[in-house]
Amino acid sequence: MAKQKTSTPLRIGIVGAGIGQAHIRGYKQVPEVEIAAICDLNEERARHVAHDNELAQAQIFADHRAMLDQVELDAVSVCVPNVAHRPIAVDCLNAGKHVLCEKPLAINAREAQKIADAASKNKLKCMVAQVNRFRADSIFLKQCIQNGDLGNIYYAHTGWLRKRGIPGYGGWFTTKELSGGGPLIDIGVHLLDIAWWLCGCPQPVSVMGVTYAEFGPRGKGVGGWGTSTPEGTFNVEDLAVGLIRFANGLTINLEVSWAINNERERQWCQLFGNEGGCEWGENTVLNHEVNNIPTISKPDLPKRDPWQGEMQHFANAILNNTTPDPDATQGVTMMKMLDAIYKSAETKREVVIK
Numbered sequence: 001m002a003k004q005k006t007s008t009p010l011r012i013g014i015v016g017a018g019i020g021q022a023h024i025r026g027y028k029q030v031p032e033v034e035i036a037a038i039c040d041l042n043e044e045r046a047r048h049v050a051h052d053n054e055l056a057q058a059q060i061f062a063d064h065r066a067m068l069d070q071v072e073l074d075a076v077s078v079c080v081p082n083v084a085h086r087p088i089a090v091d092c093l094n095a096g097k098h099v100l101c102e103k104p105l106a107i108n109a110r111e112a113q114k115i116a117d118a119a120s121k122n123k124l125k126c127m128v129a130q131v132n133r134f135r136a137d138s139i140f141l142k143q144c145i146q147n148g149d150l151g152n153i154y155y156a157h158t159g160w161l162r163k164r165g166i167p168g169y170g171g172w173f174t175t176k177e178l179s180g181g182g183p184l185i186d187i188g189v190h191l192l193d194i195a196w197w198l199c200g201c202p203q204p205v206s207v208m209g210v211t212y213a214e215f216g217p218r219g220k221g222v223g224g225w226g227t228s229t230p231e232g233t234f235n236v237e238d239l240a241v242g243l244i245r246f247a248n249g250l251t252i253n254l255e256v257s258w259a260i261n262n263e264r265e266r267q268w269c270q271l272f273g274n275e276g277g278c279e280w281g282e283n284t285v286l287n288h289e290v291n292n293i294p295t296i297s298k299p300d301l302p303k304r305d306p307w308q309g310e311m312q313h314f315a316n317a318i319l320n321n322t323t324p325d326p327d328a329t330q331g332v333t334m335m336k337m338l339d340a341i342y343k344s345a346e347t348k349r350e351v352v353i354k
C-alpha cells in the first residue's frame with residue numbers, strides 16, 4: 001500500500017504512447033510532476049515519444065510490469081486500448097501507484113468495478129481521464145449552474161455525430177472484445193460525461209437505448225485515422241441513441257455516431273433548466289431571462305489547455321489527499337449507463353440500473 005506523498009516532484013509513468021502523448025503535454029506544464037518512464041508494447045514508439053518530448057531522463061519499457069518493478073513511481077497514466085485498462089490499472093494500484101486511467105474506465109461496469117475495488121483496497125487515487133471537464137467552457141458553465149443560473153435542470157440533449165469517422169477497420173476500436181463497443185463507448189462517453197457532470201452527477205435509474213450498424217458492415221464511413229484493413233473486423237455499432245432517466249427527475253438524451261448521413265460533423269451539449277438553459281461547445285451561450293426578457297449571453301472565455309488542467313487536478317488530488325474528479329466510483333456509474341444502453345438495444349426493453 002502506498003504512503004501519502006506530499007513531497008514533489010511526483011514521479012509519473014505513462015503506459016501507452018498514443019493519447020499518452022497528450023498526457024505528456026499536460027504533465028509537462030505541471031510543476032509538481034516529472035515523467036520518469038514511458039511504456040509501450042511498441043518500444044520504438046515509446047522511445048520516439050520520449051525523444052520528441054525532450055524526456056531524456058525517462059526510462060523506456062515494453063512491459064508495464066517491468067516498469068513497475070524497476071522504476072520508482074508515484075503514479076501511472078494508463079493510456080492503452082480499453083480492454084487493457086483493467087489489467088494494467090489493477091497491477092499499478094496493487095503495486096502502490098495512483099492511477100489516471102483513460103476513458104472509458106473499462107470495457108464494462110464489471111471490469112470497471114475491479115479497478116475501483118483495487119483503488120479502494122490500496123487507499124490510492126484512481127481518476128478517470130475525462131478531459132472535457134477541464135475545458136474553459138465546461139468550467140464556466142459549471143460555475144453558472146452552481147450559482148443557480150439555470151435553476152432546476154430537467155432535460156439535457158447531447159451528442160457527437162461524426163459524418164464519416166469510423167476509426168479504421170480491423171483495429172481495436174472496431175473489435176468489440178477489445179473496445180467494449182463502438183462510438184457510444186469511444187466518443188459518446190465524452191458527451192454523456194459532460195452533460196452528467198454539469199448536471200451534478202445524479203443517480204441513473206433506467207435507460208432506453210438503440211444501436212445501428214449501417215456503415216461499418218458495408219466497409220463504408222471510415223475516417224482518416226486508426227488502422228485500416230478493409231476486410232478487418234467491425235462488430236460494433238456505428239450509431240447509438242440513449243435516453244437516460246435519473247433519480248432527481250433529469251433526463252439525458254444522447255446521440256452518437258461514427259458515421260451518419262448528416263450535413264456535417266456535430267458535437268453538442270444543451271441543458272434546459274426552469275430558470276435558464278445553456279449550450280456547451282464552440283458556441284457556448286446562456287439562454288436565460290434578464291428582467292423577464294429571454295436573453296442570450298455569450299461569455300468571453302479564457303484560453304485553457306484542458307490537458308494541463310487535468311494533470312494538475314490529478315497531481316493536486318495526490319498531494320492534497322482529495323478525491324479526484326471523476327474518481328473510479330463515477331467511472332463505474334458511467335459504465336453502468338453505457339452497458340444499459342447496449343443491453344436495452346439488444347433486448348429492445350427499458351433497462352433498470354441498480
Ligand SMILES: NC(=O)c1ccc[n+]([C@@H]2O[C@H](COP(=O)([O-])OP(=O)(O)OC[C@H]3O[C@@H](n4cnc5c(N)ncnc54)[C@H](O)[C@@H]3O)[C@@H](O)[C@H]2O)c1
Pocket residue numbers: 015016017018019020039040041042045062063064079080081082084102103104129131186
Ligand atoms: N481523452 C481523449 O480525448 C482520448 C482520445 C483518444 C483516445 N483515448 C483513449 O485512450 C486509450 C488509448 O487510445 P489511443 O487512441 O491512444 O490508442 P492507440 O491504439 O493509438 O495507442 C495505444 C498504444 O498503446 C500501446 N499498447 C497496447 N497495449 C499495451 C500494453 N498492454 N502495454 C503497453 N502498451 C500497450 C499500443 O502499442 C499503442 O501504441 C483508449 O482507452 C481511448 O479510449 C482518449
